[in-house]
Amino acid sequence: MALLEVENLQTHFRTPDGINRAVDGVNFHVNAGETVAIVGESGCGKSVTAMSILRLIPEPPGKIAGAIRFNGKNLLDASDKEMRAIRGNEISMIFQEPMTSLNPVLTVGRQIGETLRLHQGLSAQAAEDRAVEMLKLVGIPEPQRRVKEYPHQLSGGMRQRVMIAIALACNPKLLIADEPTTALDVTIQAQILELMRDLKHRVGAAIVLITHDLGVVAEVAERVIVMYAGRKVEEAAVGPLFRNPRHPYTQGLLGSMPKLGSSLTGEETRLAEIPGLVPSLKKKIPGCVFASRCPKVTDLCTQYAPALEEKAPGHVAACHYALREEVVAA
Amino acid sequence: MSQPLLQVNDLKKHFPIKAGFLGGTTGYVYAVDGVSFDIAKGETLSLVGESGCGKSTVGKALLRLFPLTAGQVVLGGDRIDDMPNGTLRPLRRKMQVVFQDPFSSLNPRMRVRDILAEPIRNFGLAKDAADLEKRLEGLMDKVRLPRDAINRWPHEFSGGQRQRIGIARALAGEPDLIICDEAVSALDVSVKAQIVNLLQDLQTELGLAMLFISHDLAIVEHMTHRVAVMYLGKIVEVAPKRSLFGAPKHPYTEALLSAVPVPMPGAARERIILKGDVPSPINPPKGCRFHTRCPYAFDRCRTEEPQLRPVADALEGGHIAACHLHDRPAGENPLSGAKGAQLLAVGSA
Numbered sequence A: 001m002a003l004l005e006v007e008n009l010q011t012h013f014r015t016p017d018g019i020n021r022a023v024d025g026v027n028f029h030v031n032a033g034e035t036v037a038i039v040g041e042s043g044c045g046k047s048v049t050a051m052s053i054l055r056l057i058p059e060p061p062g063k064i065a066g067a068i069r070f071n072g073k074n075l076l077d078a079s080d081k082e083m084r085a086i087r088g089n090e091i092s093m094i095f096q097e098p099m100t101s102l103n104p105v106l107t108v109g110r111q112i113g114e115t116l117r118l119h120q121g122l123s124a125q126a127a128e129d130r131a132v133e134m135l136k137l138v139g140i141p142e143p144q145r146r147v148k149e150y151p152h153q154l155s156g157g158m159r160q161r162v163m164i165a166i167a168l169a170c171n172p173k174l175l176i177a178d179e180p181t182t183a184l185d186v187t188i189q190a191q192i193l194e195l196m197r198d199l200k201h202r203v204g205a206a207i208v209l210i211t212h213d214l215g216v217v218a219e220v221a222e223r224v225i226v227m228y229a230g231r232k233v234e235e236a237a238v239g240p241l242f243r244n245p246r247h248p249y250t251q252g253l254l255g256s257m258p259k260l261g262s263s264l265t266g267e268e269t270r271l272a273e274i275p276g277l278v279p280s281l282k283k284k285i286p287g288c289v290f291a292s293r294c295p296k297v298t299d300l301c302t303q304y305a306p307a308l309e310e311k312a313p314g315h316v317a318a319c320h321y322a323l324r325e326e327v328v329a330a
Numbered sequence B: 001m002s003q004p005l006l007q008v009n010d011l012k013k014h015f016p017i018k019a020g021f022l023g024g025t026t027g028y029v030y031a032v033d034g035v036s037f038d039i040a041k042g043e044t045l046s047l048v049g050e051s052g053c054g055k056s057t058v059g060k061a062l063l064r065l066f067p068l069t070a071g072q073v074v075l076g077g078d079r080i081d082d083m084p085n086g087t088l089r090p091l092r093r094k095m096q097v098v099f100q101d102p103f104s105s106l107n108p109r110m111r112v113r114d115i116l117a118e119p120i121r122n123f124g125l126a127k128d129a130a131d132l133e134k135r136l137e138g139l140m141d142k143v144r145l146p147r148d149a150i151n152r153w154p155h156e157f158s159g160g161q162r163q164r165i166g167i168a169r170a171l172a173g174e175p176d177l178i179i180c181d182e183a184v185s186a187l188d189v190s191v192k193a194q195i196v197n198l199l200q201d202l203q204t205e206l207g208l209a210m211l212f213i214s215h216d217l218a219i220v221e222h223m224t225h226r227v228a229v230m231y232l233g234k235i236v237e238v239a240p241k242r243s244l245f246g247a248p249k250h251p252y253t254e255a256l257l258s259a260v261p262v263p264m265p266g267a268a269r270e271r272i273i274l275k276g277d278v279p280s281p282i283n284p285p286k287g288c289r290f291h292t293r294c295p296y297a298f299d300r301c302r303t304e305e306p307q308l309r310p311v312a313d314a315l316e317g318g319h320i321a322a323c324h325l326h327d328r329p330a331g332e333n334p335l336s337g338a339k340g341a342q343l344l345a346v347g348s349a
């Protein structure tokens, strides 16, 4: 049994001008000790998927349907009290926007300590000591001084690391990291990725990593889920996904990646974009969700939605024209 | 050359450290400790460096979000560092900012429409209601947000969408200079490409100047003209981009370039791992501030602070660095020659 199983997840928001189908029938699983990355265009539903797992979606206007099984238990049936005991303890999350998720009037020591006192019953002193230790682990210099500071006194990258410290404090079984390293320089980033690996080895934790940084994905993920407009459009082990992306969206995504060293090789062209806009999630899309922007679109695509099917062992994609292994091999 | 749009001279920002709530000042965080640079009309200067080295503080100081400790700032010929707060209004239009954390800078009780209309109204840019409407639509188009999203609230957007609202707001005031503090970091590569291309177009169209603060070196390389590298409150190297990426002349820059992750599974660069803790900005190391972690440090580095000076064997002119190694003969200088390509080379992990 997988540690986390997400089954036909549908998270919809009621808005004045219609239902926003932010996540629309997503299935995936994460095994213990595994790192799964979720990538996809801004607004495609990555954070909403993550927040749904922790039941942090405001209901209403949100509504979650489907099943989210953690250790076999459907979290959608859990009581609020049960969820509070799970959050920050067995499952923890690093939020995308650190400044809004930290409390501006509490010192960072208090905020890290709070989690430990709540879930592990540590005394005030023990919690503070552990907070200092955690700040050190995430590479914040002078942790003794920093632990007494307020969020506004820290740099952006330090705030992000405080969030990471809070998330790691209780050795969670499942860590959901939403853009955990965007505000970090590459050296600190390497250190944080190392910490996440360490959590995996020490407690066999699973990690769901949401990021736009494909360099980070290549480095730490074992499996990758590509989302587009609230759906999963491709999934594969990290190697095949980068080397042989099957879905035109994934191909476009990998193609718009800027490469370091471009000024030296003279391949300084304009960055490739995927032209067009993500379709509105408020209207039912009859055919393929990517049709409005796909360079390979045909009539078939706009009429019939492609099924998510296995194109090679462990490699699924939702595209009528994505080649299957036999065809590729021939 | 004509006068630069922005000139910054020996800028300092020291934050006092208080003992307890009412206590006296017990010391200072030397967040920015004497930085100088300039930006020409239509130019992009990128500011890169370790987390906490003072990049955002430079940006906030230019915007006068807090009083400066020392230094001069000249924008379009006017000294702005000593302008009284009451007279800052025209400055606020000329210089706009996009912050790292978009949500905290968008008023949650304002619809996108009002967020974007505010600067247009404040600076009296719209001729009439129809013009305002046209401008609003234009802004939404520019940042690739659907026009009908304009009546929604900030919390209804994803992180990257909010970032684009922040960018649209910065563009609304038709500034001369935009400070982008990690403005595109939270965007996916294709939207990032759209925004970067947009910013570059605006630059050619309107002569927009940019101070681009970012950890994403691939994007920096792509869109900047020059790069300034900061370490612990000081600038340690400034160069045109090809010169910086092709022939870095400061050991910290070298380490930084070598650590960028490679977007291909199983591939990696030979990383230069910096040893030692990041030193405290309250009590920065004597001599060269980088000596506690520099792989090439020698005796002189521990006592004498190196000054920013032109380097002899740079790829392009205007390349300055602060490192004693450049006083040595080329044969004894590990930074001589153009090592960039070798540093950025990708091998298998």
Ligand SMILES: Nc1ncnc2c1ncn2[C@@H]1O[C@H](COP(=O)(O)OP(=O)(O)OP(=O)(O)O)[C@@H](O)[C@H]1O
Pocket: A013, A015, A020, A022, A040, A041, A042, A043, A044, A045, A046, A047, A048, A049, A061, A096, A281, B155, B156, B157, B158, B159, B160, B161, B186, B188
């Ligand atoms: N509270 C809400 N009310 C209405 N719509 C919402 C709400 N929260 C999110 N949405 C919508 O859900 C969609 C998915 O948002 P989500 O935050 O999951 O995107 P994302 O993939 O995380 O994007 P990003 O990479 O920009 O962070 C977006 O269209 C967003 O506008």
Ligand SMILES: Nc1ncnc2c1ncn2[C@@H]1O[C@H](COP(=O)(O)OP(=O)(O)OP(=O)(O)O)[C@@H](O)[C@H]1O
Pocket: A152, A153, A154, A155, A156, A157, A158, A183, A185, B015, B029, B031, B049, B050, B051, B052, B053, B054, B055, B056, B057, B058, B281
């Ligand atoms: N309001 C403040 N009060 C006290 N110290 C501050 C304040 N703002 C910033 N600092 C300190 O100044 C130093 C520089 O911070 P700054 O935010 O400029 O870093 P940065 O280079 O932008 O880092 P990052 O890449 O993490 O965003 C840090 O040590 C920070 O803690």
Ligand code: SF4
Pocket: A247, A248, A249, A288, A289, A290, A291, A292, A294, A295, A296, A297, A298, A301, A306, A318, A319, A320, A321, A322
């Ligand atoms: S099904 Fe058609 S429109 Fe959709 S991704 Fe494949 S080729 Fe493109």
Ligand code: SF4
Pocket: B250, B251, B252, B288, B289, B290, B291, B292, B294, B295, B296, B297, B298, B301, B306, B322, B323, B324, B325
């Ligand atoms: S001056 Fe010395 S310590 Fe500083 S960067 Fe150069 S070699 Fe390293």
Ligand SMILES: [Mg+2]
Pocket: A046, A047, A048, A096, A178, B158, B159, B160
């Ligand atoms: Mg998100």
Ligand SMILES: [Mg+2]
Pocket: A155, A156, A157, B055, B056, B057, B100, B181
């Ligand atoms: Mg910053």
